[in-house]
Amino acid sequence: MSLHALANKYRYFVRNAEPDKVVLECSGVNCQWRVYATKIKGCPRFEIKTLDSNHCCTVSERGEFRRHATSSIVGGMMRSKYVGTGSGPRLGALREMMRTDHSVPISYWTAWKSWEIAIENGRGNAxxxxxxxxxxxxxxxxxxxxxxxxxxxxxxxxxxxxxxxxxxxxxxxxxxxxxxxxxxxxxxxxxxxxxxxxxxxxxxxxxxxxxxxxxxxxxxxxxxxxxxxxxxxxxxxxxxxxxxxxxxxxxxxxxxxxxxxxxxxxHCACLLHLQRNVQTIFKEKHLGYLLGRAARAYKVEDFYLHFNELKVVDGACADYLIRVGLEHWARSDFDGARYNIMTSNLAESxxxxxxxxxxxxxxxxxxxxxxxxxxxxx
Structure with a gap:
């Protein structure tokens, strides 16, 4: 009924609700719209017995239909978009869909709760x-x-x-x-x-x-x-x-x-992570470049050519890298074959x-x- 009210832009309220019957009426002051439904025996569904489908409420009274867009209703509407392994709409897109497709602006909080409900309905309870x-x-x-x-x-x-x-x-x-x-x-x-x-x-x-x-x-x-x-x-x-x-x-x-x-x-360290650590600790922008040149050098003499240049720029950084262990980050000192793999970017991808x-x-x-x-x- 909430979905029907959103689609047809009216607002109803529950006049009477019991385990086996329910009465709904339009919230308009003089509107005659009314639904009377009873529960079918041996079944969780309800059957409409009486329906007066004509609305005579005013435009301002009908404007309250947006209140039916609760998180549970919106989450149920969006359920099909989150079924399977595909990605459903994010919060911003979900709010835009409700605004353009249903003329219902919803808050960020309602969108968040609706998104959680839609995922749980579509992919199962966590x-x-x-x-x-x-x-x-x-x-x-x-x-x-x-x-x-x-x-x-x-x-x-x-x-x-x-x-x-x-x-x-x-x-x-x-x-x-x-x-x-x-x-x-x-x-x-x-x-x-x-x-x-x-x-x-x-x-x-x-x-x-x-x-x-x-x-x-x-x-x-x-x-x-x-x-x-x-x-x-x-x-x-x-x-x-x-x-x-x-x-x-x-x-x-x-x-x-x-x-x-x-x-x-x-075991060797990811060069990119080491460069970020050096940048964070020692601040000098040029150190990351010199560290990369030294780490990628194949020959020991080429390594010391770049490492000594780094040492001149910041001796404390050179001491830090020595404490890390040259065998962990310098290709020339590594006792093994790491080939062209100098970073853990593959795992990040x-x-x-x-x-x-x-x-x-x-x-x-x-x-x-x-x-x-x-x-x-x-």
Missing amino acids: EAAYSTLPSYLQQLAVANPGTLVALETSKGPGSVQCFKYLFLSFGASQKGFDFMRKVVIIDGTHLKGKFAGCLLTASAQDGNYQIFPIAFGIVDSENDQSWTWFFNKLLVVVPDSAKLVFVSDRHTAIYSGIRRVYPMAK LNAALSEAREYPIVPFLEYIRSMTMGWFS
């Missing part, structure tokens, strides 16, 4: 998605042979099992990694849904310099326990080796996890590709990852 997660992972593993899934729970209130960690690596990713250069880019990014958390990713670069996803993890936050758990699961997919190289930002939990789980592998889905409930989010990865591999 809390309920966790209860369907085990069956979804089981079906995923059956449909994709060789896929590795791991789900860890913890005891919550009343001994209820609560979600803690998730690991996912598709069988196709594991087979393909055998033919990749053994440089793994790892990164973590925040999820934007109701229960937040972090997405951990491990990826490589294929022969066309494109992103090759290896594994995904969902954890509470980037800490020592979560990263160590993720690396222990990744060890099954990516064995430890002296020829293996990890590239990441300088997060202490990542450093700690790699030392524990991958003692033979080499993967995070960007998943940006819109990071607010989905967990099962639609995993389905988005599966669909996207399948499309890329295809």
Whole structure:
């Protein structure tokens, strides 16, 4: 009835409401519009018994029809736009649609609540998605042979099992990694849904310099326990080796996890993150350029040519970079093969590709990852 009132621009009120019947009347003073409906036995639906559909209310009285545009009604109207893995309209676009299509201006707060309701109606309840997660992972593993899934729970209130960690690596990713250069880019990014958390990713670069996803993890936050758990699961997919190289930002939990789980592998820092740190700490604009020249040099003599120039500009910055460890950021001092991969930009691009889905409930989010990865591999 609210949708009908919005479409035909009138306002009604509930004259009488009981479990088995309802009476609605137009809010116009002398308007005769009236609906009488009763509940059908054995069915949740109502049947209209009496309807006087003629309106004789004034234009000013009809102008109150906008009050029917509550968040629950608008969310129900927009539900179909959020079904599946596609992205629905954002808040600004949602407000514009209501204004142009329905002549109803809504506030930002109403749009926000409507957006939450539309997502929940279209993609499922965020809390309920966790209860369907085990069956979804089981079906995923059956449909994709060789896929590795791991789900860890913890005891919550009343001994209820609560979600803690998730690991996912598709069988196709594991087979393909055998033919990749053994440089793994790892990164973590925040999820934007109701229960937040972090997405951990491990990826490589294929022969066309494109992103090759290896594994995904969902954890509470980037800490020592979560990263160590993720690396222990990744060890099954990516064995430890002296020829293996990890590239990441300088997060202490990542450093700690790699030392524990991958003692033979080499680890180097993302040059871009290091340049940003230097820029933030030492302020000099030219330092980032000199750092990049020194880091990318292949020969030791070329490295010191640029590094000494940086040292002349800011000796404190040079001391900072030495404390970081030349073997972590300078290609000439790195004891391993990192090839052309000097940054973790590849992982940042993967995070960007998943940006819109990071607010989905967990099962639609995993389905988005599966669909996207399948499309890329295809």
